[in-house]
Each structure stands twice: as C-alpha cells, then as structure tokens.
Amino acid sequence: QDDAEIVIGFTEDERNALLALKTGFHNAFLDDRWGSFNCINWYGVTCNGSRVVGLTLDNLDIIGEVKVDALFNLTALTILSFKNNSIFGQLMDFSKNMDLEQLDLSRNNFEGLISPSLVNLVLLKSLQLQENRLTGSIPWLDQSSLKELNVSNNNLTGPIPNTRTLQSFNSSSYDHNLYLCGLPTSTTCSPPSHVNTPTSPNKSHVNATSVIVNVIGLVILIMLLTVFYKKNKQLNQKIIEKKNATLEDDKEKGDEIPSNVTDHQTKEPMEDHENLVFVDGEPEFELGDLMTASAESLGKGNFGNTYRARLDDRRNVIVKRLRDLKPLSHDEFMNQMKVIATQKHPNLVPLLAYFYSNDEKLLVHKYMMNGNLFNRGRGTRDRVPFRWGPRLAVAQGVARAMEYLHMNPNSTLVPHGNLKSSNVLIDENNMALVSDYGLTSIISNTISVHRMVAFKSPEYLISRKFSKKSDVWSYGSLVMELLTGRVSILSVPQDNKAVDLCNWVHRAIREEWTAEIFDLELMVQRSAIHGMLKLLDLAVRCCDKVPEKRPDMSEVVREVESISVPNIDSESEEDLSMDRSLTDDSMSATPSR
Numbered sequence: 001q002d003d004a005e006i007v008i009g010f011t012e013d014e015r016n017a018l019l020a021l022k023t024g025f026h027n028a029f030l031d032d033r034w035g036s037f038n039c040i041n042w043y044g045v046t047c048n049g050s051r052v053v054g055l056t057l058d059n060l061d062i063i064g065e066v067k068v069d070a071l072f073n074l075t076a077l078t079i080l081s082f083k084n085n086s087i088f089g090q091l092m093d094f095s096k097n098m099d100l101e102q103l104d105l106s107r108n109n110f111e112g113l114i115s116p117s118l119v120n121l122v123l124l125k126s127l128q129l130q131e132n133r134l135t136g137s138i139p140w141l142d143q144s145s146l147k148e149l150n151v152s153n154n155n156l157t158g159p160i161p162n163t164r165t166l167q168s169f170n171s172s173s174y175d176h177n178l179y180l181c182g183l184p185t186s187t188t189c190s191p192p193s194h195v196n197t198p199t200s201p202n203k204s205h206v207n208a209t210s211v212i213v214n215v216i217g218l219v220i221l222i223m224l225l226t227v228f229y230k231k232n233k234q235l236n237q238k239i240i241e242k243k244n245a246t247l248e249d250d251k252e253k254g255d256e257i258p259s260n261v262t263d264h265q266t267k268e269p270m271e272d273h274e275n276l277v278f279v280d281g282e283p284e285f286e287l288g289d290l291m292t293a294s295a296e297s298l299g300k301g302n303f304g305n306t307y308r309a310r311l312d313d314r315r316n317v318i319v320k321r322l323r324d325l326k327p328l329s330h331d332e333f334m335n336q337m338k339v340i341a342t343q344k345h346p347n348l349v350p351l352l353a354y355f356y357s358n359d360e361k362l363l364v365h366k367y368m369m370n371g372n373l374f375n376r377g378r379g380t381r382d383r384v385p386f387r388w389g390p391r392l393a394v395a396q397g398v399a400r401a402m403e404y405l406h407m408n409p410n411s412t413l414v415p416h417g418n419l420k421s422s423n424v425l426i427d428e429n430n431m432a433l434v435s436d437y438g439l440t441s442i443i444s445n446t447i448s449v450h451r452m453v454a455f456k457s458p459e460y461l462i463s464r465k466f467s468k469k470s471d472v473w474s475y476g477s478l479v480m481e482l483l484t485g486r487v488s489i490l491s492v493p494q495d496n497k498a499v500d501l502c503n504w505v506h507r508a509i510r511e512e513w514t515a516e517i518f519d520l521e522l523m524v525q526r527s528a529i530h531g532m533l534k535l536l537d538l539a540v541r542c543c544d545k546v547p548e549k550r551p552d553m554s555e556v557v558r559e560v561e562s563i564s565v566p567n568i569d570s571e572s573e574e575d576l577s578m579d580r581s582l583t584d585d586s587m588s589a590t591p592s593r
C-alpha cells in the first residue's frame with residue numbers, strides 16, 4: 001500500500017465519517033481543508049492518539065444536511081460543536097457517542113424531535129440546542145452531569161419533564177417555544193389536548209410527528225382565534241357597560257386613558273389588544289371571520305407559519321403567525337406595523353391588517369394567486385413555459401419595489417434583508433410583488449442573523465455589517481436565478497441542487513463556459529440574447545464582493561428598464577408561437593393601473 005494512504009491520527013472509519021459529513025455540508029472552506037490522511041491538517045478536528053475526540057465547526061456558514069447516523073463511527077467524540085451555521089436535517093442519533101461531554105448545535109436549522117438518545121449520555125455536561133426548528137417534547141434528561149442547557153427558540157411543545165436536572169435550569173433555557181409548559185416556566189399546562197407527553201420516539205415516528213405538529217400549529221391558531229373572538233365579545237359587552245363610568249373615573253383620578261393605536265378604533269380603545277387592526281382604516285372582516293374560514297397551511301417560513309384563509313365572501317387572505325420576534329411591547333409592535341403599513345407600491349405585497357396579543361402576533365396580507373417566483377421557475381407537469389419577457393418583467397418589478405424601499409424617506413425599515421425568490425409573489429395579472437419587507441425591524445437580531453439572506457452577503461461574513469448594498473447583492477443573485485433557471489442557495493438552502501449563484505456565474509465567466517449559464521428555456525429566443533447578456537452583466541455587478549462597487553437600486557432600475565423585450569413577431573422563433581398567449585403577452589412589467 002502507498003504510504004500516502006496511511007491515515008494518521010484517526011481511524012479509517014472516522015476519516016470516512018468526516019468525509020461523509022463534508023459531502024453533506026457543501027462548504028468550500030472545508031472542501032479545501034479536509035482530505036489529507038493526517039488528522040492534524042483537518043480544520044476543526046481534534047485527534048488524540050488515533051481517535052477523533054473533538055469536532056468544532058462554528059460560524060463557517062455551512063449550508064448543508066447532516067444525516068441522522070452521521071456520528072455512528074465517531075465513537076470517541078467528547079466535544080461536538082456546529083454552532084451558528086445553517087445545517088438542517090433531523091438531530092443526529094448519539095447512541096454511539098457515549099463519551100460526549102459538550103454538544104452545541106445552536107443557531108442552525110435542525111428540525112424534528114430532540115433525539116431521545118441524549119438521555120443515555122451520562123457524561124454530558126452542556127447541551128445547547130437553541131435557535132433551531134426542533135419540535136415535539138423534551139426527552140427525559142436526568143443525568144446529574146448536565147450543568148448547562150438551552151433549548152430556547154425552537155418549536156417544542158408539551159410539559160417539561162419533571163426531572164431534577166431539567167427542573168434545575170432557569171426558565172430562560174426554555175424561552176420562545178411553540179408551547180412548552182410547566183415548571184420552571186411560568187406557563188401552566190392546561191388545556192393539554194394538543195400537548196405531547198415525553199416519549200422515546202422511534203425513527204418511523206419522526207415524520208408522522210412533524211406532520212402532527214404542523215396540524216397542531218393550525219389547531220392552536222384556530223383555538224387562539226376562538227378564544228380571542230369570545231373574549232372580544234365579552235369585552236365589547238363589558239366596555240359598553242363600563243366605558244362611561246371608567247372614563248369618568250379616570251378623569252377624576254387624573255389617570256391616563258389608554259392611548260389609541262389606530263384612528264378607526266377611537267371609540268373603544270381596549271379593542272386594540274383583541275382585534276385586527278386594518279391598514280386602510282375600515283375593518284373588512286374580523287378575527288371571528290378568520291376563525292370560521294377554511295385554512296390551508298402554505299408552509300413554515302423562517303419567521304412563522306403561513307396560512308391561506310378563505311373567508312365567507314370567498315376572498316382569500318394570507319395569515320402569517322410571526323415567531324422569533326424582538327421582545328416588543330404592544331405599542332412598539334404597533335408603531336413598527338404602522339411604518340410597514342405606509343410602504344405602498346404596486347410591486348409590494350399589500351399588508352391588509354395586523355394583530356397583537358401577548359401570545360400571538362399576526363400579519364394579514366393580500367393573497368397572490370399565482371404563487372411565488374421560486375415555484376414559477378420550477379417544472380411541474382402543467383408548467384407554462386417561463387420565457388424572457390415575463391422574466392425580464394419580474395426583474396424590473398422587483399427592482400422597482402426595492403428602489404422604493406431604499407428611497408422612501410418615511411421608512412426606517414431598509415434594507416429588506418430577505419430578498420429571495422420565495423418572497424417574490426405573482427399576482428392575478430402576473431405581476432411580481434415583493435413580500436416580507438419590514439421584518440428586519442421586528443425579528444429578533446439573533447434570528448435574523450441566522451436566517452435572513454442579507455446576513456449571508458460577503459460583507460456580513462467579513463465585517464458583520466450589512467446595508468442597502470446587501471439587498472443589491474441579493475437582487476443580483478435573484479436575477480441570476482431568473483437567468484440560469486438554477487436553484488439559488490439563498491432561496492432554498494436545503495435543496496441539494498442549490499448553488500451559490502454569484503460564485504457559480506463568476507466562475508462560468510472566468511473559465512469561459514458562458515454558454516452554459518442561461519436557462520435552455522431562454523435560449524430558444526435568439527433575439528433576446530442581447531437583453532439577456534445586458535441583464536447578466538448587471539447581475540454580475542450587483543454581486544460584486546465589494547459592496548461599494550455594486551450599483552444602487554436606482555441605477556439598477558434605470559438599467560433594467562432600458563432592456564427591452566424584442567418584438568417576437570419579427571424573429572424566426574417559431575417554437576414560441578404555441579405558448580405566447582400564456583406567457584409573454586400575459587406577463588406585464590408595468591402595473592396595469
């Protein structure tokens with residue numbers, strides 16, 4: 001055997017286990033540094049004798065998946081830390097890692113249950129699982145070794161098991177979960193109908209449980225709405241009975257009368273806490289109407305679950321249950337919402353209403369019937385071809401919306417921070433509208449750092465700062481998604497076909513395989529190639545590593561609007577004729593107003 005192939009510092013199985021991890025991580029930094037046959041050269045890996053005892057890969061911007069059985073061959077691990085990356089997948093099975101003392105998987109995208117295998121780790125001193133998307137209940141952790149625990153900012157549910165160890169931690173270890181209850185938190189556990197009791201789930205249980213948790217989310221929403229609706233009715237009654245007396249009383253005592261938050265509610269100020277606040281003043285429906293509406297879960301975003309609710313009048317609205325917010329008081333939340341509500345532009349998804357209570361913060365948006373740009377670009381069986389005209393229209397519409405957000409003097413909300421193709425929606429006129437603007441101002445900083453697109457920009461990774469120019473960079477990546485038809489890692493980090501499009505396109509240009517850049521569906525339109533190259537050039541400049549070299553959004557709008565859609569009748573592009581009516585002609589770049 002060749003000398004170079006003798007592994008030093010770790011076993012062959014351990015080296016292979018690390019290589020398998022690397023494959024799932026798709027991380028250029030690790031790709032460069034993991035591979036040699038001597039453990040000493042592997043970044044973040046600590047070997048002792050011939051065994052791997054430590055694995056520390058913090059803050060590497062890893063966007064990838066880890067398999068449940070990834071640690072089976074790393075049996076001598078004492079320290080494992082993947083802190084502050086974007087790693088996803090179920091939590092690993094630790095049943096073979098009996099020496100583990102410190103485990104830190106905080107600030108990632110792990111989902112599913114907290115692995116019951118942790119219960120058996122009798123040497124475990126520190127367990128950090130905060131800021132993930134974990135669901136289900138906390139397992140029966142009772143090892144006396146465990147001195148540090150944090151499971152806050154997940155979607156955990158159910159009573160905290162009554163073990164001496166779990167009860168010994170401060171309630172902040174459990175903060176910001178979907179529905180964790182019982183000591184040491186101050187939330188009581190009734191009513192328990194939707195609460196999971198701690199169990200030792202097996203693998204086949206995992207998927208079913210995630211589905212159940214989603215359904216539970218919907219049920220909780222409906223329950224909350226029911227409670228608020230009933231409470232609201234009672235309140236109305238009480239307010240009517242007590243209003244005059246209370247106001248008189250308050251005046252006599254010199255107390256401040258509760259301030260009004262919205263103009264249309266001046267008559268009954270207490271309602272602010274219990275009812276929807278409509279952006280345009282006039283209430284169009286009530287919480288009760290949302291409650292009785294049929295609802296469909298559209299997905300779980302980074303900042304909450306999103307539902308489509310169909311009202312009695314057959315109108316659809318989007319309800320977003322926000323989570324991971326900054327600790328905003330009622331007034332602070334309302335003030336932020338008022339600022340978001342002033343953002344009105346034909347290429348921004350209109351906010352219709354919002355709701356605040358201690359336990360629930362909701363945003364109600366107009367429903368965009370043609371879904372999001374990410375899905376528009378992807379193939380389904382009945383997919384309508386996505387040609388140059390509509391794609392250019394999207395690039396123009398999004399640029400206008402972003403320019404508006406950046407230029408608006410009333411706005412304290414810039415930058416958008418999370419521009420990506422699932423946040424660009426297509427309305428009934430096939431116009432592109434940007435959603436999720438304004439969230440940077442209300443989402444907890446730690447969460448936004450972790451999940452928002454702007455925080456993945458080159459400048460944030462280097463200087464920990466972002467600006468409007470980070471939005472320009474996100475815009476560049478979105479346009480590259482439009483031009484290449486590829487999945488951007490910013491849009492769907494968990495897709496294994498996703499690539500860092502800014503780098504990918506730069507490489508294609510540097511290595512001169514430019515012909516492969518454009519989506520084949522676009523290449524049939526030869527007359528469009530000039531415009532496509534112009535747009536590509538703009539996107540490349542938007543993606544410049546140096547923020548100052550990127551154009552600002554006004555320049556982007558000017559340039560993208562100077563690109564025109566060729567008159568297809570004048571070209572010999574016969575293959576377009578069959579679907580023109582469904583695509584180019586129906587997609588408008590300019591709002592039809």
Ligand SMILES: Nc1ncnc2c1ncn2[C@@H]1O[C@H](COP(=O)(O)OP(=O)(O)OP(=O)(O)O)[C@@H](O)[C@H]1O
Nearest residue numbers: 298299301302303306318365366367368372422423
């Ligand atoms: N107004 C809307 N009309 C139609 N679909 C919408 C609307 N708002 C959101 N959606 C869709 O609902 C789904 C969930 O959206 P959500 O914003 O919660 O998550 P996301 O866009 O995937 O991620 P993020 O939370 O990072 O924005 C997405 O497919 C999104 O395109």
